[in-house]
Amino acid sequence: MPWDLEAARVTALPDDAFYIPNFISEEEEQILLQKIQSAPLPRWTHLTHRRLQTWPSALTKTNTLLSSPLPPWLTTPIIDPRFKELGIFAESPHTAPNHVLINEYHPGQGIMPHEDGPAYHPLVATVSLGAAIVLDLYDKDKKKDGKPESEQDYLRIPRFRILQERRSLLVTRGKMYTDFLHGIAERVVDGDLGPETVCNWGLLGEKDGFLGGSFERRTRTSLTYRDVLKVAKVGNTLKFLGRS
Ligand SMILES: O=C(O)CCC(=O)C(=O)O
Numbered sequence: 001m002p003w004d005l006e007a008a009r010v011t012a013l014p015d016d017a018f019y020i021p022n023f024i025s026e027e028e029e030q031i032l033l034q035k036i037q038s039a040p041l042p043r044w045t046h047l048t049h050r051r052l053q054t055w056p057s058a059l060t061k062t063n064t065l066l067s068s069p070l071p072p073w074l075t076t077p078i079i080d081p082r083f084k085e086l087g088i089f090a091e092s093p094h095t096a097p098n099h100v101l102i103n104e105y106h107p108g109q110g111i112m113p114h115e116d117g118p119a120y121h122p123l124v125a126t127v128s129l130g131a132a133i134v135l136d137l138y139d140k141d142k143k144k145d146g147k148p149e150s151e152q153d154y155l156r157i158p159r160f161r162i163l164q165e166r167r168s169l170l171v172t173r174g175k176m177y178t179d180f181l182h183g184i185a186e187r188v189v190d191g192d193l194g195p196e197t198v199c200n201w202g203l204l205g206e207k208d209g210f211l212g213g214s215f216e217r218r219t220r221t222s223l224t225y226r227d228v229l230k231v232a233k234v235g236n237t238l239k240f241l242g243r244s
């Protein structure tokens with residue numbers, strides 16, 4: 001793992017994006033997948049095109065996080081020591097992520113182009129598990145309220161494509177967070193892969209598997225680490241509710 005995030009910069013992208021292959025080991029990947037699979041069923045929110053876990057809890061209607069620690073399996077070794085060593089959240093308000101979304105995509109599933117919005121410090125650190133997937137980035141300009149205006153907009157060609165290998169880390173922040181939409185196409189095959197079409201091609205850990213220019217999707221799970229700006233102490237909340 002590089003000690004300096006700069007060595008991992010995706011130079012073909014506007015500021016800032018960083019890609020680190022083999023960020024976690026195969027053993028760490030298996031432990032994480034097993035923890036995710038063994039979470040009680042009510043932990044999952046089932047959406048039409050994927051399912052999702054939210055740790056430590058969903059935000060309130062005012063985008064507030066009720067303060068609660070992340071479980072140790074989401075903290076060690078990803079946040080502590082690795083994010084800390086790389087200084088990934090050093091400039092975010094809480095100097096560490098306090099929220100993790102876990103998305104699971106089966107082949108053919110994806111996520112519509114969207115932006116992550118103002119509830120978070122503009123930085124997302126994504127660890128990919130289980131299989132590779134292509135993340136598409138779209139210009140935001142022709143969008144209204146951050147959402148595609150039409151079906152045609154949704155189908156339009158991405159401006160950039162990032163290939164996320166299993167066990168890799170992708171960090172997007174700044175302009176990449178605020179000026180682009182990101183999405184994952186609902187495909188069973190990711191194709192047209194090569195140095196001209198994949199902006200992090202030179203940073204990939206194992207290009208050999210992708211030299212044929214395409215791969216079949218398998219189940220891919222992502223952990224997206226973020227810093228929620230507004231945090232309420234649970235003690236205060238209880239007081240607010242008249243319970244203490
Ligand atoms: O699975 C991913 O890598 C992206 C997930 C995402 O965009 C989100 O949860 O907001």
Ligand SMILES: [Fe+2]
Nearest residue numbers: 114115116182
């Ligand atoms: Fe997102």
